[in-house]
Amino acid sequence: MTVAQTIEQAAKEFVDVSTTPRLDAEVLLAEVLKVEASWLLGHSSDDITKESLAQFLDLCTRRQTGEPVAYILGYSEFYGRRFNVSPAVLIPRPETELLIDTALELIDAGGVSAPRILDLGTGSGCISVTLALEVSAAEITATDLSPEALIVAKTNAHAQAASINFYEGDLFDALPDANANSFDMVIMNPPYVDMERVNIQAPESSALVHEPRLALTPDGLPASLVVRVIEESSSWLKASGCLLVEIGDEQGAVAIAAAQRSFPNANIEVRKDL
Structure with missing residues (x-):
């Protein structure tokens, strides 16, 4: 042939x-x-x-x-770089690149020469590794509940010569107490998919069957983890810090309300991705 x-x-x-x-x-x-x-x-x-x-x-x-091409190949592209992936981690999405663009914009505007950045639920490490390479002076910390995911993230960090402090555990609980109110930025692409609204039989959704459920949807309501991250971030961010969280297309109102409660004097913005 x-x-x-x-x-x-x-x-x-x-x-x-x-x-x-x-x-x-x-x-x-x-x-x-x-x-x-x-x-x-x-x-x-x-x-x-x-x-x-x-x-x-x-x-x-x-x-x-239905096995995703990225899992078959063992890698996926993100922000112009190749990242190793496995069924232990979510496959990096193009729309998540907006988080990187926004983070770089805010870092540049903030004027902090060596920002301390926390990536929660790092998964493949695509966010933390990218920020470490794009902002060479930054001090990057990343957490994940899954030890298998951390193996992938550490592999990617080593392959790209990115310096990152990794911690295993549930969100902020993974961090030493000394890190309280010390971060200039907290960033996360949390599990927020409402699986009840997803047609698994549709071609665009077939990959979800193969990806780790822990990385796709939280226990409880789809926006529950988004709200938790927003509420708990206030104890870990500096007064001048910023929080970036990817959310579902119907979770804007819930996220804004949580942000207004936790950060009443903050500038709150929702940006649409792809």
Whole structure:
């Protein structure tokens, strides 16, 4: 089979589990052939060896079950960098890059030369590692309840030569008491998905079955962890500090109300992502 025929056939098989079936096929084939995806376009009529085709079909079988491409490859792109991922961590989303953009904007406006930043529920470490690399003078601390997730985060930090203090535990409970009221910024992409509103059978939602539930949805109401983080942050932020939290599209009012209670004199803003 040629490159073009192989991609075309695989793309048809991915329609029920992906919103980007052709792109998935191209990415997986490029991985097998050890080439950039752009290479495939100029070599569409090239024949694929039996060995490479067999490897590709193995990956396709996994993708047809709904397993995310990122888990199949073992990595995902975030903010222009490659991060290792596993089923122990949430796959980095493009919309979370707005957290990074906003954080960098606030750090620049704040004028703190060496800001202390806390990333709660770090998962893959994509937020903490990115901030450590983008703000080289920053002191970054990251926590996660999952020891398996921390292994992934530490691997990414080491691979990218990012200096981060990692702690295992539940949100702020993981931190030594000496860190109280010492952070210039607390940042988090918490679990907030309302699984009752998600159609797992839909292609755009198929990945959620494979991702850790702990990273997707909290115990109790979907916004419960968002509210908890907002309320508890006041004990860990400096008076001039800022809190950045990603929330669900219907959680704005709840988050604003919690922020007004915990930070009555703060400037509160909700920004829409992708």
